[in-house]
Amino acid sequence: MTTLASIILLIFTWCLIDLKLGHKRYTKEAANTNYPPRKSEMTVFTSGKILFEDFTEEIKRAQDSIHILFYIVKNDQFSKDFLKLLQTKAETGVEVRLLADWVGSKQISRTTIRQLKRSGVHFSFSFKPKLPFLFYTIQKRNHRKITVIDGKIGYLGGFNIGREYINQGDKLNPWRDYHLKMTGEGVKDLQEVFLSDWFHDTNEDLRGTPAYFPNLKAGSQAHQVVVTNGCDLEQTLIGLIRQAKEKIIIGTPYFIPSNSLFHELREALSRNVSVTVIVPENSDHALVKEASFPYFRVLIKEGAAIMQFQRGFYHSKVILIDDTICDIGTANFDKRSCFLNGEINCLIYDRTFIEDVEKELAVDVAESKLMNGDKLSSMNLVRTAKESLASILSPFL
Template sequence: MKIITTIASIFLLIFSWCWVDLKVGHKRYLKHATNIKYPPRNSEMTVFTSGKILFEDYIKEVRQAQDSIHILFYIVKNDKFSKDFLKLLQSKAEEGVEVRLLVDWIGSKKMSRQTIQELTESGVHFSFCFKPKLPFLFYTIQKRNHRKITVIDGKIGYLGGFNIGKEYINQGEKLNPWRDYHLKMTGEGVKDLQEVFLSDWFYDTNEDYRGTPAYFPTLTPGTQAHQFVVTNGSDLEQTMTHMIRQATKKIIIGTPYFIPSETLFQELRDALARNVSVTVIVPEISDHALVKEASFPYFRVLIKDGAEIMQFQRGFYHSKVILIDDIMCDIGTANFDKRSCFLNSEMNCIVFDRTFIKDVEKELAVDLAESKPLNGDALSSMNVVRSAKESLASILSPFL
């Protein structure tokens, strides 16, 4: 009995420490980090849903860079595609192009010390985001910079869901093919991408280049209206809530992880109550433990309320896209989950251009054609193992 009491006390102490560490660490971080809703911009944008096509274009633009290449990815792996990508950055730095590479410490943990040394010896400026540190060790281990930003010569920008690794170009052993959404942009919106990258660089390195004129050339406005929303563990919930409330006809959400906050969950139920159709597209195959089970309690209710839950069949679905009627769509780095809302640093682009929205609708039609509806009856049938997983997933849902 004494041993059980001791173990329980230790567990309670660790839990209490983690909770206080997380809450206080997050509060301290938000004092320095800013959530920014940039003014409306006009740019020219292209949406990519295939990694192979995206990276053909991306690598071509990197090769043609003349002055600067600023790159932030959540994940850079240690496979051939990743090594070839890093070799390209080294060669550009050796040519005299200023190259900065910022990667998340957890997401890019497979990058070796030798690789980083080779990058820096070639002249690439390198840094990790959110390395664990005291006094808020648990919080910094949980914090992620989930943004994926590239700015080339201050004139060409990329933002979206793809990272650097072989699975993203359909060479993975399990999650193949990979379906995602990624933007390429020229025009005045690139300035905002540059500012966010340089702000993240400053936070992690204390090197401040945010006012450097060379990184902010004069940009010609494009024809497609959009607005960037930058979040650091707060305000994303409010942004998504505002979008959902605008819907009068339909909402389509594409996400690999559907673990909404109670507020967002209720907003979707309210939308259904006012006869807005709600469709959620998620992968049938999961890439992380318990994320499917974490979504099931929400799906049961939404299906009963009249929503359609579609499971993508052709490979892995990693898209981060929200369509509201035919008036706006959101493409960026945030998932429809608690981690993106309350922990991660994210960047989303809300697009208002009707022509662009039609292109996104066509891509979503492809997603839906490759998906099958989730059967609500099967989801509600008795399954002891699934129920146990759901209970554990519910506890861990803020961190999944």
């Protein structure tokens, strides 16, 4: 038993050192980029079925290049149809690049990769584990979802490639999420992010290729793309919360904030800012629900409204600050997005666009029920045990 305990302690210590040193080195090398304010035309999608109908048609119309990054690409029929479309476009002479996270897209087989490459699709996994910081790189994720077509049309947001995202999954249906379509000068930023990630994972440097950066006209909607790589997201979110004067609405599937983020939300409540958090009633991952309960008990007591979405699964990543700033992207309101994942978000300042998002959030609230603080605080030994374990694992959930 002593030997076993020593081995476990040694493994735990190694993992801790690996994680800290790996994070320190990676954050020193990785560039977090706040792009300058841009103007584009943007559309928000909250239905995967409608999004992917539009997405597919734009891919079919592509003439020169298709650059796609997803965290998850599965092995179901919807995913196979998506990959077949990319193969078809590559066979017609369109340059196609597909980047998929090594963990999130583990269902992509070697056979499928060979088929993609034979068709002319350039493929790579993102964030593959490597030495010397093996544990850290296994935890690292490229959680971004970016598509750029012909350098002129861009997409980013929360949807991935799989049948559950078009409401054909075995459970958690329908799927509620937020995804942006962008045309205008902001697409340049999405292209730069994709090509930077491509270079990081393949060592092929296409970042200065003129063909991928056509002249783009400014649109009417002001926005700013924010890219983070396991650092700086926390400060970005804190900055947003501090700007709130009247209300904050947060839509997220996983609410596991850092201590600093949690403190800022409590500060907002203390200055009479209305705080509403929308989360799913049912979770898609073990312990993430229990990890949020200790925060919710405090926030409810201090006046926040915690809403549990009832109509399917809530996977949205959206924040509304008053009627002036809207944040839509890939980052969850949790420690993993703040301190591990590669993320991309878009801060939008256009009043008309924000009004459209407010309408969608009103639907989210209407299809949710208010969490009962007394029930959450009642004695429940199983829940307490799960919360204790979730607290320990919270940086990795």
